[in-house]
Amino acid sequence: MENRLQFHHVGTLVENMADAISHYTDLFGPESVSPVIAIGSQQVNVCFVKMANESYIELVESCGEESVVSKMVKKKVTYYHIGYKVDNITSTVSELEQMDYRPMDYFHSEAFEGKRCIFLFSPDMHLIELIEK
């Protein structure tokens, strides 16, 4: 693959962000836990817990019935996607489509300074997120 996928985070759903932050703060210390960021287009709140340099757990809390993940929360899904940073998101998506990945719609994420992001399903129906550097 020409475009390199740089691992950034594992996304996991949480039912209550305050409870999850409390737990992860106990585990990794307050300096490892980011502020909570609201992602308007996805109707979720997110918070990043630093594991190592540029490697995070992304805590994702649904903000209502219309959010993309609300049904997954009800089904008790926890870990559900891996996020990668990429230099050129458009050409990476094209390359992945050639490998049978199925893209969803682009959105701009408040968690990444408004940069473009996109979710895709792999041929095995694993969900990944690309984040424009």
Place this chain on the structure above:
Amino acid sequence: MDKNEVLIQLQEIFRDTLDNEEVVLTFDTTANDVEEWDSLTHIHLVVSIEKHFKVRFTSKEIQSWKNIGELADGILAKK
């Protein structure tokens, strides 16, 4: 295969994929009418439909359907 046969088969695919035996489709059905049909399950449905009907849709086609009738037309156009 006519459009009504496609509709019947689509209903079975939707019931299996969404794990809901109560799904009832008509040509006018949209994602707003089926609780489990969201942007994530949409991709699962497309893959199941492609496997069942042995067709392949482009991203543009996948985003163009406004209801089940248009999806059925899209399937028939490829058969």
